[in-house]
Amino acid sequence: MSSIxxxxxxxxxxxxxxxxxxxxxxxxxGLLDGMDIQxxxxxxxxxxxxxxxxxxxxxxxxxxxxAGMIVGALGLGPLADRFGRKWLIIAATLLFGLxxxxxxxVTSVPELTLLRFLTGIGLGGALPNxxxxxxxxxxxxxxxxxxxxxFCGLPLGSMLGGLLARWAIPQFGWPSIFFIGGIIPILIAVxxxxxxxxxxxxxxxxxxxxxxxxxxxxxxAPLAAxxxxxxPALMAPLQQKSxxxxxxxPNRTPTTLLLSLSIGMNMFMLYFLLNWIPTLMHIAGMTQAxxxxxxxxxxxxxxxxxxxxxxxxxxxxxxxAMSFAGVTAAAAILMVGFGNESKVLLLPxxxxxxxxxxxxxxxxxxxxxxxxxxxxxxxxxxxxxGIGRLGSVFGPLAGAxxxxxxxxxxxxxxxxxxxxxxxxxxxxxxxxxxxxxx
Numbered sequence: 001m002s003s004i005x006x007x008x009x010x011x012x013x014x015x016x017x018x019x020x021x022x023x024x025x026x027x028x029x030g031l032l033d034g035m036d037i038q039x040x041x042x043x044x045x046x047x048x049x050x051x052x053x054x055x056x057x058x059x060x061x062x063x064x065x066x067a068g069m070i071v072g073a074l075g076l077g078p079l080a081d082r083f084g085r086k087w088l089i090i091a092a093t094l095l096f097g098l099x100x101x102x103x104x105x106v107t108s109v110p111e112l113t114l115l116r117f118l119t120g121i122g123l124g125g126a127l128p129n130x131x132x133x134x135x136x137x138x139x140x141x142x143x144x145x146x147x148x149x150x151f152c153g154l155p156l157g158s159m160l161g162g163l164l165a166r167w168a169i170p171q172f173g174w175p176s177i178f179f180i181g182g183i184i185p186i187l188i189a190v191x192x193x194x195x196x197x198x199x200x201x202x203x204x205x206x207x208x209x210x211x212x213x214x215x216x217x218x219x220x221a222p223l224a225a226x227x228x229x230x231x232p233a234l235m236a237p238l239q240q241k242s243x244x245x246x247x248x249x250p251n252r253t254p255t256t257l258l259l260s261l262s263i264g265m266n267m268f269m270l271y272f273l274l275n276w277i278p279t280l281m282h283i284a285g286m287t288q289a290x291x292x293x294x295x296x297x298x299x300x301x302x303x304x305x306x307x308x309x310x311x312x313x314x315x316x317x318x319x320x321a322m323s324f325a326g327v328t329a330a331a332a333i334l335m336v337g338f339g340n341e342s343k344v345l346l347l348p349x350x351x352x353x354x355x356x357x358x359x360x361x362x363x364x365x366x367x368x369x370x371x372x373x374x375x376x377x378x379x380x381x382x383x384x385x386g387i388g389r390l391g392s393v394f395g396p397l398a399g400a401x402x403x404x405x406x407x408x409x410x411x412x413x414x415x416x417x418x419x420x421x422x423x424x425x426x427x428x429x430x431x432x433x434x435x436x437x438x
Contacts, residue, residue: 034157068120076125263388305359319431326424337413
């Protein structure tokens with residue numbers, strides 16, 4: 001009986017309709033992350049007015065979802081390595097949708113905070129498994145580009161959330177956007193149950209799944225001649241179980257810690273910008289309408305950056321491209337702070353900031369997945385994103401603290417630029433580490 005190497009088979013075959021279908025589903029789920037970031041932010045003023053609150057009273061609400069994402073990324077990543085990626089993704093997406101629907105019924109800050117935390121668990125659990133699944137169905141030569149396409153949904157979803165709120169809240173009130181935002185993921189979860197494939201690598205853990213694996217290979221390359229008695233296999237050995245401890249140890253700890261630091265610094269910048277840029281631009285003298293456009297410009301840059309960084313990573317290498325992104329992000333954020341009175345400087349600086357912060361965040365997903373072997377890929381991605389998510393908690397908190405202390409706008413942006421340099425340094429150092437662990 002002959003054998004066929006899965007990695008080589010996927011690398012040799014052209015991208016099929018089946019693969020693009022899986023990527024489209026992942027893109028749809030990725031939209032939810034970006035949309036969720038914007039929905040609570042744009043709903044906050046109307047919600048605070050209805051409940052008679054001050055904006056500061058909603059602080060726990062803003063931090064709850066990022067905290068839940070940490071739990072979801074750390075907790076559901078290992079579960080997927082044990083029970084399969086597909087159904088964990090579907091369960092996490094369905095959880096997100098149902099809890100978002102339940103948000104329309106809350107009547108107090110504690111209730112809303114709890115629901116936001118649980119919603120974050122769903123989002124945090126889905127993302128690392130999506131990253132792993134996309135990487136497993138992508139040929140090596142196009143992995144960066146395909147990952148970028150699949151996860152450009154973050155900035156697109158962010159823009160969608162803002163546009164949805166502009167239309168729905170004035171007519172139907174703030175609960176309406178959570179109703180729509182809950183129905184969408186439920187529909188996506190139903191579609192994913194039919195269209196999203198299971199991980200071939202997970203299926204190979206059980207010899208009884210051989211017919212299912214061969215059927216997936218046939219869908220990837222319909223014209224390929226696959227003998228009926230062939231045995232699908234992987235060059236890398238497989239293991240049945242994994243845990244977060246597997247991504248630490250003599251050969252893995254430096255990689256995991258450096259990537260977690262780099263992702264955390266990027267998320268610090270990202271969540272600071274998405275939460276505070278309209279407020280800071282308004283303080284700097286913009287009208288409220290123009291201040292909101294600054295957020296849209298960052299998301300536009302992020303959308304184009306998501307595509308572009310994937311191509312650049314395939315052309316120049318993951319570590320070199322992502323290190324350059326961090327340095328450029330720091331320079332652009334500095335320009336936003338010191339050039340906020342000049343549209344000639346401010347508008348391109350906002351665009352480049354989104355391009356190098358939000359766009360590069362998508363590219364970094366591919367980089368993370370590339371450094372861990374298949375047997376612990378979801379665990380590795382989940383651990384790095386889980387630890388890195390701490391930046392998404394501290395970014396908005398830092399903005400509130402700096403404003404409370406009365407820091408001037410240029411100094412605030414100068415402080416936020418520093419994490420860009422730290423992120424670049426961490427990725428550069430990771431690229432210097434050996435990649436030969438098994």
